[in-house]
Amino acid sequence: MRRKKTQVTAVKDVSFEVDYGELFGLVGPNGAGKTTTIKMLTTMLIPTSGVAKVLGYDVKKDVTKVRQNIGIVLGGERGLYTRVNAIDNLRYFADLYGVPVSVRDKRIKELLQFMGLWDRAKDRVETYSKGMKQRLHLARGLINDPQLIFLDEPTTGLDPEIAKETRNMIRELIEKGKTILLTTHYMFEADELCKRVGIIRNGEVVALDTPSGLKKYVMDTSVVEVQGFGITENEVAKFKGIPDVLAVSADLNEDKQVLKIQTTKGSEIISEVQQILKNSRIYDLNIKEPTLEDAYLRLIEGSRK
Amino acid sequence: MPETHRVIYSAFRMAMLHWMADPQWVIPNIIAPFVFTFVALTLFAGADGSFGLYAVLGGGMMGMWGNTLYASGFAIDFERWQGTLEEVVAAPSNLLHVITGRSVSNALFGLTNMVAILLIAVFVFRVPLGLANPVLFAFSLVLTLLSVSALGLIFASSFVLTRSAQIFTNGLEFPIYVISGSMFPIALLPFWTYPASFILGPTWGIQAIRAAATSADVPLAFWSDIGIMLAITVAYVIVAALLFKLVETKSRRDGTLVQA
Amino acid sequence: MKLVLTLSQMSFFVFVGEYAHLNVAYIAIGNAIQTMSWNTVFSVINITGQDKWGGTLPLLLATPAPRLPVFVGRAMIHIFDGMLSVAISFAFATLLFGVNLGNANVLALVIVVFLTAFTMSGFGLLIGGFSFHFRNPMVFANIFTFILLIFCGVNFPVSSLPQVLQPISYIFPLTYGINAGRLTISGATLTDVSLQLGQMLIVGFIAMFVGYALFRLFENMARKTGRLEAE
Numbered sequence: 093m094r095r096k097k098t099q100v101t102a103v104k105d106v107s108f109e110v111d112y113g114e115l116f117g118l119v120g121p122n123g124a125g126k127t128t129t130i131k132m133l134t135t136m137l138i139p140t141s142g143v144a145k146v147l148g149y150d151v152k153k154d155v156t157k158v159r160q161n162i163g164i165v166l167g168g169e170r171g172l173y174t175r176v177n178a179i180d181n182l183r184y185f186a187d188l189y190g191v192p193v194s195v196r197d198k199r200i201k202e203l204l205q206f207m208g209l210w211d212r213a214k215d216r217v218e219t220y221s222k223g224m225k226q227r228l229h230l231a232r233g234l235i236n237d238p239q240l241i242f243l244d245e246p247t248t249g250l251d252p253e254i255a256k257e258t259r260n261m262i263r264e265l266i267e268k269g270k271t272i273l274l275t276t277h278y279m280f281e282a283d284e285l286c287k288r289v290g291i292i293r294n295g296e297v298v299a300l301d302t303p304s305g306l307k308k309y310v311m312d313t314s315v316v317e318v319q320g321f322g323i324t325e326n327e328v329a330k331f332k333g334i335p336d337v338l339a340v341s342a343d344l345n346e347d348k349q350v351l352k353i354q355t356t357k358g359s360e361i362i363s364e365v366q367q368i369l370k371n372s373r374i375y376d377l378n379i380k381e382p383t384l385e386d387a388y389l390r391l392i393e394g395s396r397k
Numbered sequence: 398m399p400e401t402h403r404v405i406y407s408a409f410r411m412a413m414l415h416w417m418a419d420p421q422w423v424i425p426n427i428i429a430p431f432v433f434t435f436v437a438l439t440l441f442a443g444a445d446g447s448f449g450l451y452a453v454l455g456g457g458m459m460g461m462w463g464n465t466l467y468a469s470g471f472a473i474d475f476e477r478w479q480g481t482l483e484e485v486v487a488a489p490s491n492l493l494h495v496i497t498g499r500s501v502s503n504a505l506f507g508l509t510n511m512v513a514i515l516l517i518a519v520f521v522f523r524v525p526l527g528l529a530n531p532v533l534f535a536f537s538l539v540l541t542l543l544s545v546s547a548l549g550l551i552f553a554s555s556f557v558l559t560r561s562a563q564i565f566t567n568g569l570e571f572p573i574y575v576i577s578g579s580m581f582p583i584a585l586l587p588f589w590t591y592p593a594s595f596i597l598g599p600t601w602g603i604q605a606i607r608a609a610a611t612s613a614d615v616p617l618a619f620w621s622d623i624g625i626m627l628a629i630t631v632a633y634v635i636v637a638a639l640l641f642k643l644v645e646t647k648s649r650r651d652g653t654l655v656q657a
Numbered sequence: 658m659k660l661v662l663t664l665s666q667m668s669f670f671v672f673v674g675e676y677a678h679l680n681v682a683y684i685a686i687g688n689a690i691q692t693m694s695w696n697t698v699f700s701v702i703n704i705t706g707q708d709k710w711g712g713t714l715p716l717l718l719a720t721p722a723p724r725l726p727v728f729v730g731r732a733m734i735h736i737f738d739g740m741l742s743v744a745i746s747f748a749f750a751t752l753l754f755g756v757n758l759g760n761a762n763v764l765a766l767v768i769v770v771f772l773t774a775f776t777m778s779g780f781g782l783l784i785g786g787f788s789f790h791f792r793n794p795m796v797f798a799n800i801f802t803f804i805l806l807i808f809c810g811v812n813f814p815v816s817s818l819p820q821v822l823q824p825i826s827y828i829f830p831l832t833y834g835i836n837a838g839r840l841t842i843s844g845a846t847l848t849d850v851s852l853q854l855g856q857m858l859i860v861g862f863i864a865m866f867v868g869y870a871l872f873r874l875f876e877n878m879a880r881k882t883g884r885l886e887a888e
Contacts, residue, residue, distance in 0.1 A: 131652075136483050138650045159489040170480020173411070175418040180411070187407035188488035188495070190399030216418075232484075424796045432803040436670065436812050440677050448677065571665035580669065581676035 103128050103139075104295035110273055110288075112239075115266050117286035118275045119388065125295040126275035127166075130244050133273070134164045147240055160189070163241040165233035167226055167248075174218035178209055178228055181217060182235055189236040203231040206261075223254040230261065240271045247281060259285060283384040291391050299391045306387045313338055313390075315380045316353045316361055322372035323349040330368050337361070339390045354390055404490045408498025412472075416502070427510045429570070430459035434514050437580050438522045449524035450610060455580035456518075457511030458603055461545050462577070464510055466570050468503040469549035472496055473556035483654045486645060493641040496553050500546040508542060534609040537623060541602030544626055547633035548598060554640035579603060598633065601626040663692045663746050670812050671754050683839075685754040687811035689746035690838050693739030693774050694802050694831065700735050701781025702788055702798040739774040740767075758842060765841040765850065772854055773834030776861025780830055783864040786871030810835050830864070833857035 103125040110116040118126050131137040133144055135155050143150065149157040173181050182200045191199065204210045207227040212220070217228065226246065233241055246262070247255035262285060266272060276282055282289045283303045291299040291306070299306060328342045331353055339354040355361050365377065434456025441448040473496070476482040486492060518524040528534050552569075574580070576593050577600045583591065594600045605622040608615050648654050667688040674684045750756040784801050788794035806812065808822070809831040815823055826832045837845075837853040847854075 131483075134487055136487050136649060136654060137652055138646070156489050159487060164484070164487055166483070168480075171484050173415070173479060173481060176411070176414045180414055184407055184411050185484070185488065187403050188399060188485065188490040190403070190489065193403075424799065428799050428803045432806050433669065435807050437673050439807075439813050439817055440670075440673055440679060442817070568661045571662055571669065575665050575669050575672065581672045585672050585675055 103132070106292065106295070106297050108290050108297060108300055110271065112271050113266070113269055114287050115262070115272045115274065115285055117282040117289045118273065118292055119277065119279060119282045119289055120275075120292035121277060121392065124292045126277075126292060127244055128295075129292070130164075130166075130242050130273070130275060134162060134242055135159055160236070161238055161240065163233035163236065163238035165229050165242065165246060166244045167229045167246060169222070169225065172217050172225060172228060172232075175216060177216055178204060178213045178220075178231075181228065182232060185232050186235050191236055199235065199237070203234055207231045223250055226250060226254070226258065230258070234265075238270075240273070241265065243272060243274045245275055245277070247276070247278065279383075279385040279388045289384075291388060293392050299387075303384050306391075307384055309387050309390070313354050313356050313386075315383075315386055316351075316355065316365065317376075317378055317380060318351040318353070318365060318369070318374060319376040320349055320351070320369060320372050320374040321347070323351065323369060324372075327368050327372070331365075334361075334364060339386075341389055352386070352389075354386055399488075399490045401491070401494050404494040405498040405501065408495045409502050410498075412499045412502035415475075416506075427460055427464065427506075427513070430456055430463045430510065431514060431517075433459055433574065433580070434518070438518060438524070442522075449518065449522065451607070452580060453515055453518040453524055454603065454606055454610065456514045458541070458577070458579040458599060458606075459574050460510030460514055461504070461507030461542060462573060462579070462599065463570060464507040465500070465503050465545045465549040466552060466573070468506075469496075469500060469553040470556045472499040472503075472553055477654075486649070486654055491641075492645055493550070493638055496550060496641075497546075500549050500553070503549065504542050504546045507545070511538075528610050529613045530609045530615060533615055533619070534606065537602060537605040537609050537619075540623060540626060540630075541599055541606060544598030544602055544630040544633070547630045547637065550637035551633060551640060554637060554644045573597070576600075577603065596629065598626045598629040601629070660745065662695070663688075663742060664749055666692075667746065667749060667754070674812070681754055682750075682756045684812050685750040685756050686839060686842060687809075687835055689750045689756075690743055690770065690773065690835050691805060691809065691811045691831065692742045692746045693770070694777060694805050696735050696739035696742055697774050697777040698781040698784070698805075699798045699802045700738075701778050702785045702794050702801065735778055736771070736774040739777075740770055743770050743774075756842075760844040761842045762844055762846055765845065765847045766838060768847065769834060769837045769841055769850065769854065772857060772861075773831060773838070776830035776834070776857050776864070779861045779865035779868065782868035783871070784868075786868040786875065805829060805831055808832065828860065830857045830861045833860070 106125065106129055108116075118129065120126055128137065132139045133146055133151060135151055135158055138152060143152075145151070146158045147161050149161075151158055173184070179200060182203065183196065186196045186200065201210065204213050207230060209224060209227055209231070212224065217225065220228065230243075230246070233243070243262070247258050250258065259281065262272065262274070274282075274286065286303065288300065288302050289306060290297050299309070301309075323342075323344065325342075325344070328340060328344075328351065331337055331340045331351070334355075337353055337355045341352045343350040353361065353365070362377065366374070434452060437452040437456065438449065441452050473482070476485055485495060576583070576586070576590055577597050578586075578594060579599075583594045583600065586594070601622045605619050605626070608619045608622070667685060670684050670688055671681045674681045747756070747758070751758055781801075784797050785794065788797040808815070808818070808826040809829050810826070811831075815826045815832065818826070833853045833856050837850040837857070840850050840853070
């Protein structure tokens with residue numbers, strides 16, 4: 093699929109497939125095109141070219157059928173009617189989705205209870221906390237009991253406690269047999285939840301595999317983690333120039349700097365590290381197994397070159 | 398598939414809930430018609446009773462109009478501002494039906510506006526308000542209301558396209574008061590404005606309403622006025638349905654559903 | 658856009674007047690001068706609204722700049738805008754609705770219009786002061802702009818109003834302004850209308866003073882209760 097939005101091509105070339113009952117993750121930095129992809133799949137945007145089929149229905153031709161059978165959770169501060177309460181919000185969308193009247197009110201109650209919002213159900217949404225609003229978004233996405241659910245960055249901006257609960261809820265949904273497509277910029281979240289992960293950057297999918305598959309991609313490498321003081325940007329740049337160094341990430345704060353160097357060289361690199369950083373102090377240096385985050389980093393940086 | 402009447406009712410209900418949350422927003426809609434009627438009544442004060450009726454009916458008409466026009470645009474703009482426009486479009490229901498529900502609630506406010514003006518006229522200005530043919534009066538009133546709402550739908554569709562439509566419709570409010578002959582016969586207007594007057598359903602509706610108010614045996618013209626208005630209203634609905642489809646597709650293509 | 662608004666408002670009342678066999682020139686003149694209320698009262702009331710909603714009000718009030726000059730400065734733009742609107746409206750009035758400016762004392766008229774715009778902006782400050790406290794100045798702006806059509810001798814003389822309501826007319830500077838305007842069109846000089854102008858200025862300054870006081874009062878209240886930004 094491809095989508096050109098005025099002068100910016102948000103999504104250049106995205107292709108993937110998701111199986112029934114799968115939890116598929118789309119991971120990438122901000123602006124990579126995750127949200128645009130979801131909006132195309134959920135009929136909010138029309139792709140400029142390409143084909144997409146959701147549950148067997150074409151997103152351009154069978155628009156109503158697609159809309160009928162999916163759940164969409166974009167989340168955030170908007171997307172809810174803040175001057176009315178949760179029940180009225182859900183009821184409205186239940187009607188727009190054609191939820192049978194006989195099950196409507198019961199389902200609303202069940203969903204709000206499931207989300208832990210039932211005791212505040214009659215309060216105006218403008219009085220809800222961020223976490224509560226996110227849960228209401230989730231409830232709204234489930235109102236038509238969809239087979240397939242799209243979650244756009246469901247835990248971004250939430251307190252860790254609440255984010256954890258949200259992830260548990262997502263797992264429960266998979267156990268119930270739902271299919272979920274999730275976007276996130278948290279690698280650990282994708283690692284934890286997803287069966288397969290697609291890494292997207294600058295509107296293109298640069299890798300697509302299971303988490304362990306992606307980690308294998310960097311299995312031949314080790315990550316040397318250096319904690320030190322007085323490390324400069326220049327020195328970091330020197331690392332990037334070394335052959336067999338695949339990627340370098342640097343977290344340079346005032347009081348502490350952490351470098352992660354991905355390399356195939358293994359422990360042989362240590363002497364070079366000491367050489368380059370001879371004017372700085374090294375507190376700690378160790379070699380680690382690569383994580384999904386490292387794989388991600390590698391792929392992202394790789395596609396930059 | 399969601400049933401049409403359920404969608405319309407639900408949108409109507411949502412509009413009502415929002416009104417109850419913020420009742421003061423009705424005021425801007427009804428101020429202009431109210432003031433205009435007051436002025437007209439004062440200007441007509443020297444003349445006889447039927448002038449008074451003229452002014453009151455015209456004022457009521459303007460009340461309905463003002464509310465519909467302003468609110469039709471606001472319906473879409475409100476969704477954009479709340480951030481719910483995308484979610485609403487993404488639902489399987491037809492956007493036209495959703496907005497229709499809102500339009501009906503606006504029409505209702507328009508009606509209460511009219512009643513308020515009527516009351517002021519009777520009690521403050523002592524305008525004698527004998528309705529010669531109450532049944533046909535109510536009949537033509539309701540039909541005119543529907544006609545106004547249908548025209549409001551057409552304006553609403555332009556809002557899906559862009560927020561700047563607000564300026565356009567705001568600017569239309571007063572001209573329509575003039576062109577529709579709400580407060581004076583359109584015969585007074587220069588002839589080149591007549592075509593504009595004639596495509597407005599309410600122009601015909603007002604004539605019918607006045608006829609029903611002033612004579613129990615309505616002239617034949619009453620029925621032809623009603624007929625023409627109905628035809629125009631049906632045309633409005635068809636145009637609105639087409640426009641909504643077009644406009645929604647374009648917005649989805651250009652990504653303008655989100656507030657810029 | 659404002660042009661369309663102005664012209665249609667004037668047309669409306671002119672045609673109504675015509676239907677009632679009244680002197681439409683009277684109506685046209687009144688409406689022409691009243692046009693400025695959109696630029697003055699309406700806009701001034703909304704200044705605070707925009708600031709509040711735009712979130713810039715807290716920033717503005719955080720500066721040590723003295724309040725009055727800031728607002729007065731902005732009001733100047735509105736005043737000249739208003740005068741322009743009036744000029745255009747008079748053009749319409751003479752071309753379309755048979756208003757005869759032949760005998761008019763134009764200089765005096767211009768001064769009258771200027772002073773009216775000035776005092777009406779001040780009046781806007783007064784109402785703006787009230788609406789500062791509430792969520793929607795728009796509602797106030799609407800009410801107070803339209804209500805002028807009833808009370809200020811725009812379409813009919815104040816004497817046409819019921820006795821009880823007449824005193825209200827004299828709160829609005831516009832009433833005096835239109836009165837003086839009509840006189841200058843018939844050829845009166847500045848000295849002839851000086852009483853009107855004097856009264857208008859007094860009313861205008863009282864309005865500004867009270868408005869300013871209200872602003873400061875509500876500003877302090879808002880600081881204490883944290884309501885400077887839109888909820």
